[in-house]
Amino acid sequence: MxxxxxxxxxxxxxxxxxxxxxxxxxxxxxxxxxxxxxxxxxxxxxxxxxxxxxxxxxxxxxxxxxxxxxxxxxxxxxxxxxxxxxxxxxxxxxxxxxxxxxxxxxxxxxxxxxxxxxxxxxxxxxxxxxxxxxxxxxxxxxxxxxxxxxxxxxxxxxxxxxxxxxxxxxxxxxxxxxxxxxxxxxxxxxxxxxxxxxxxxxxxxxxxxxxxxxxxxxxxxxxxxxxxxxxxxxxxxxxxxxxxxxxxxxxxxxxxxxxxxxxxxxxxxxxxxxxxxxxxxxxxxxxxxxGNANVAVPSEGAIAWYRTTPATICNDGGTVWGQGGGASAAGGTQDVVSIIALTNAPTNINVKIGSGDGGQSVSATSTVGKASFYKVPINGRTGAVTITLNGKSTTGPVIANSCPSSGHVNFNAVSIQV
CATH class of the missing domain: 3.20.20.80 (Glycosidases)
Structure with a gap:
């Protein structure tokens, strides 16, 4: 007792x-x-x-x-x-x-x-x-x-x-x-x-x-x-x-x-x-x-974020990798589409880059509770990014293989939701 x-x-x-x-x-x-x-x-x-x-x-x-x-x-x-x-x-x-x-x-x-x-x-x-x-x-x-x-x-x-x-x-x-x-x-x-x-x-x-x-x-x-x-x-x-x-x-x-x-x-x-x-x-x-990840998913779906130009397509604008760093920021990021999905059961996500891409099914690299993380290499592909989860799709801004109008790489990212 x-x-x-x-x-x-x-x-x-x-x-x-x-x-x-x-x-x-x-x-x-x-x-x-x-x-x-x-x-x-x-x-x-x-x-x-x-x-x-x-x-x-x-x-x-x-x-x-x-x-x-x-x-x-x-x-x-x-x-x-x-x-x-x-x-x-x-x-x-x-x-x-x-x-x-x-x-x-x-x-x-x-x-x-x-x-x-x-x-x-x-x-x-x-x-x-x-x-x-x-x-x-x-x-x-x-x-x-x-x-x-x-x-x-x-x-x-x-x-x-x-x-x-x-x-x-x-x-x-x-x-x-x-x-x-x-x-x-x-x-x-x-x-x-x-x-x-x-x-x-x-x-x-x-x-x-x-x-x-x-x-x-x-x-x-x-x-x-x-x-x-x-x-x-x-x-x-x-x-x-x-x-x-x-x-x-x-x-x-x-x-x-x-x-x-x-x-x-x-x-x-x-x-x-x-x-x-x-x-x-x-x-x-x-x-x-x-105090734990075993809670309900308010809504199944996913987000993706990515840069719209490769990290080494042109000069880095003097941007360094991390506050107080000395190396180029280009070394601090990979040319990838990053994704977090919230799903009640593990699932693959389809990622398509550009109109000539048939898309690829990718599995999570890390999971906590009902949140899964995916990282998809761009591998030189260009065009709009389309993410598909459980039959629902969204398309985000174009990845371009050219230098931005600023004359240097923009290390900011866009984000999209499906």
Whole structure:
């Protein structure tokens, strides 16, 4: 009888541990000047339909429209049962403790403010050099639940500041320079140094940027599948998808809004849709919250992503393989069509490239639960890409054996859904 009670209590604790798991998407407020209530409603509705619980609102001190946009965001989110928290960008701008406190106090009363232990959650993008301001912020706001991204310190450095934080967010969601796949070593290190404090794990579908001062591609051929599989291994308390709308870094999962794309990024963002990445979110988020992959598939189907030009068709535009890397980005990616399928039973997928291709049936190279990953070499073929699953097909943009108009390889990918 006593054994039964202990088992029952253990099961209850496991349920409680998973019940509060939440998934957020990093949202760049700095590109939203003039954004309307309807546009906020669309973003929030689409995110919620994908299983996302809320947005981490990245704000810079220099943007005069912060208040107008944050009021809209918090108001719309409150009407939709959606959560928000502020993430102060301390890498791109200088924040004072007083200004931070004013923002927190302004928005903490909204019903959409995400709270832990009844305290408003607050995060950052970097800012460890200003770590000493946060005790003052706590005092000025009546308390916060502080989960910063201080990834530049590394896990040991974050652990050395444990007395200042309530948890930590790890921005590292991409393979390192010269690595083709993501590992969980950094996640494990964070979990260890946090000593039981909540860990917010970064998950991202893609990375490519070619802008002044930053020009790199992080290997992303299998990243979206790999990282969600790793989520089930790590079991973090929280997840932050990086990102909802950072077009300049090609990590977006919403439809690009042309006037919000930073100058220079349009050459690799326009026509490169990433919305299909969201199709697999309801399943993966459900599995994460359940603590295992044996959950129902909301809808059978598949997504595919691929680059529309070979990696070595022309010069690489100076793009390096991974942040801080020195090798060409061309070495960090294969000319492949990457696919994730959600099916109730294992199945092959048919992939056709170009009108002269009869198509090929391919089997999965990796599986977790009811999600399977496929990687199909392009092998010099050109033309539109058609994916067929269980009799349903979709056709995506053409793969061309010619250099883009920019004069260099575009390492961004398109995504399609069937």
């Amino acid at each position: 006593r054994l039964y009670s202990l088992v029952s209590i253990a099961g209850l604790c496991a349920k409680l541990a998973t019940a509060d798991r939440q998934v957020f998407a990093h949202y760049i407020v700095g590109i939203t000047s003039g954004q309307t209530r309807d546009e906020w409603q669309l973003d929030i509705s689409q995110a919620k339909a994908s299983g996302i619980d809320g947005f981490a609102l990245n704000i810079g001190a220099q943007d005069s429209y912060n208040d107008a946009q944050l009021h809209l965001a918090y108001d719309v989110a409150s009407s939709n049962g959606f959560s928000l928290f502020l993430s102060f960008d301390m890498q791109a701008s200088q924040w004072s403790a007083n200004d931070i406190g004013i923002y927190i106090n302004t928005y903490k009363g909204f019903s959409s403010q995400f709270k832990i232990n009844n305290l408003p959650v607050v995060s950052t993008f970097e800012g460890p050099s200003q770590a000493d301001i946060w005790p003052g912020v706590r005092a000025a706001t009546g308390g916060i639940f502080f989960v910063p991204d201080w990834a530049s310190l590394g896990a040991p450095g974050v652990g050395s500041k444990l007395s200042l934080i309530d948890g930590a967010f790890n921005w590292g969601a991409w393979p390192e320079a010269n690595q083709l796949t993501m590992s969980t070593g950094n996640d494990v290190a964070y979990k260890s140094v946090l000593q039981g404090k909540p860990y917010m794990m970064g998950v991202s579908p893609y990375f490519y940027t070619n802008l002044p001062g930053k020009n790199w591609y992080s290997a992303s051929d299998s990243l979206w599948f790999d990282r969600w599989k790793q989520v089930l291994d790590i079991n973090p308390e929280y997840i932050e998808i990086i990102t909802w709308n950072d077009y300049g870094e090609s990590s977006y999962i919403n439809a690009p809004i042309s006037h919000q794309v930073v100058p220079g990024a349009d050459t690799y963002v326009t026509g490169f849709d990433h919305t299909a990445f969201r199709f697999v979110l309801p399943y993966f988020i459900s599995a994460y919250k359940a």
